Amino acid sequence: MVVPQIFNTVEQSAFSTWIRESPSLFAFYFILLFHTIGLSFVVGANTVVDLRLLGVATALPLKPLKRLFAIMWTGLAINVVTGVLLLIAYPTKAMTNPVFYFKLLFITIAVITMRKMNILFDDASLSDTALIAKGKSLAVMSLTFWIAAVSAGRLLSETYRFLNYHQYLIKTGLS
Amino acid sequence: MEVNLAHLHLLLNHFPIIGTFIALGLFLASFVGENEDLRRASFIIFAAVGFLTIGTFLTGFGAQAMLTGKPGVSDALIARHEGSAMLTVWFVELTAALAVIGLWQYHRNSRPAHWTLSAVLFASLLTMALVARTGNTGGEINHPEIRATQDTSQDVTPDAVPAEGPIGSIIRVFEPTPEKFSTGIVSNKWLWAFLMAMHFIGLAVIVGTVGILDLRMLGFLKQLPLAPLHRFMPWAMAGLGINIVTGFLAFIGQPENYIYSGALWLKMLALMLLGLNAAAFYLTGVFNRVQPLQAGEDAPMSAKLIAVSSLFLWFAMITFGRYIQLLSNTVRLPGVTSN
Numbered sequence: 001m002v003v004p005q006i007f008n009t010v011e012q013s014a015f016s017t018w019i020r021e022s023p024s025l026f027a028f029y030f031i032l033l034f035h036t037i038g039l040s041f042v043v044g045a046n047t048v049v050d051l052r053l054l055g056v057a058t059a060l061p062l063k064p065l066k067r068l069f070a071i072m073w074t075g076l077a078i079n080v081v082t083g084v085l086l087l088i089a090y091p092t093k094a095m096t097n098p099v100f101y102f103k104l105l106f107i108t109i110a111v112i113t114m115r116k117m118n119i120l121f122d123d124a125s126l127s128d129t130a131l132i133a134k135g136k137s138l139a140v141m142s143l144t145f146w147i148a149a150v151s152a153g154r155l156l157s158e159t160y161r162f163l164n165y166h167q168y169l170i171k172t173g174l175s
Numbered sequence: 176m177e178v179n180l181a182h183l184h185l186l187l188n189h190f191p192i193i194g195t196f197i198a199l200g201l202f203l204a205s206f207v208g209e210n211e212d213l214r215r216a217s218f219i220i221f222a223a224v225g226f227l228t229i230g231t232f233l234t235g236f237g238a239q240a241m242l243t244g245k246p247g248v249s250d251a252l253i254a255r256h257e258g259s260a261m262l263t264v265w266f267v268e269l270t271a272a273l274a275v276i277g278l279w280q281y282h283r284n285s286r287p288a289h290w291t292l293s294a295v296l297f298a299s300l301l302t303m304a305l306v307a308r309t310g311n312t313g314g315e316i317n318h319p320e321i322r323a324t325q326d327t328s329q330d331v332t333p334d335a336v337p338a339e340g341p342i343g344s345i346i347r348v349f350e351p352t353p354e355k356f357s358t359g360i361v362s363n364k365w366l367w368a369f370l371m372a373m374h375f376i377g378l379a380v381i382v383g384t385v386g387i388l389d390l391r392m393l394g395f396l397k398q399l400p401l402a403p404l405h406r407f408m409p410w411a412m413a414g415l416g417i418n419i420v421t422g423f424l425a426f427i428g429q430p431e432n433y434i435y436s437g438a439l440w441l442k443m444l445a446l447m448l449l450g451l452n453a454a455a456f457y458l459t460g461v462f463n464r465v466q467p468l469q470a471g472e473d474a475p476m477s478a479k480l481i482a483v484s485s486l487f488l489w490f491a492m493i494t495f496g497r498y499i500q501l502l503s504n505t506v507r508l509p510g511v512t513s514n
Binding site for chain 1: 364381403410500
């Protein structure tokens, strides 16, 4: 595996260095915190809708739950932004880790499922029973792939091979 | 006088012992004349004990850091108490969980199921015995006058093997060896990642289910009637249960990582405040006032205050949790040269 030099360039940049090494409360851990908060919005709100589709709290009317999708998309936006910032801080660590690509794959599938579910809820002509019938399998997909994405995310810190470009050079004997 | 972790441990250890005793007493008394008030009260106390025992367990590691290696203190006695605590804590939490299930059954069916009563009886009796053992072994660390052998010269050597009574020898078989337990958790990176993944999934479930109920009480999503939203609470409790278990295991795995972090103790403080918030919601009648709210109806101010506290404290939990690592050297224990 050849790691592109651009990772080194990014890691050496002032911004990337600041994120990683600044003792400020608003650097790395702040970004990580908002990544977690974004996760709790997306997965949390999506879980409530999924559980409702799967039969929990049947007295809860379905249509108003449409409003929860705004929370989910907000959470996703927060995580895309914070995710990019985390990547800027540790490009080599993430991009040389196969688990990272699994995480992105699981997120993609979960987001596609979320979009399909959103379309169902937006369809005013659908009755509640029809909505549930069509939404059940999406709910199962959603729960499965968000759980997979979160798990993959947590695995990242245990499975990375190179913390940074410098480590890559040393460990592959190229230095 | 500064309050340190040893103080807190000695303060908090009263709750699992005396609390379990009182709750068990009330629970047994409730069978006389099928007194549902006593039974509900006992369930509430079992649940409260489960909550407070989190603090007892965690501060124990701080007390250990302060005592270990000091003259006249046997590391073997500390390890015995620690092993006992590492067995007991699961049963305290199990009893609390069963009691919460019982309280849920009171809410949904006006009475707990028979299996729940049997389970609480069995679990609480076991917990009483284990908690007494933990308390006793803890006392023996620094109170030579209560030890089985009065031969103090043997006890001061760090690797002295403590004498066991008849009950102690039986319970001893089930007590984990602290060193092995800790090493077992951190040595396998897949286990560690699994624990952390479950912790995050738990938090997502909690934020989603509790969050939507809080938002409704604050006046958002008013097209929803309130009572069905509360039906998600068992899922929130399951998430909380997962997080307490994974939290304990993480702590046992690497206590030094946590006891010196100010963020960890602030997180536990937030958790205790959440317990108080829940008590305020359920025990003062606010819950009964919001239950019947239909679509479009506004919740009373008391409910809104509880809801905003809940949201604030759950996000405080996440924040403190994420900052544990960064603030990992902010607590200094007197007499300990920490990492």
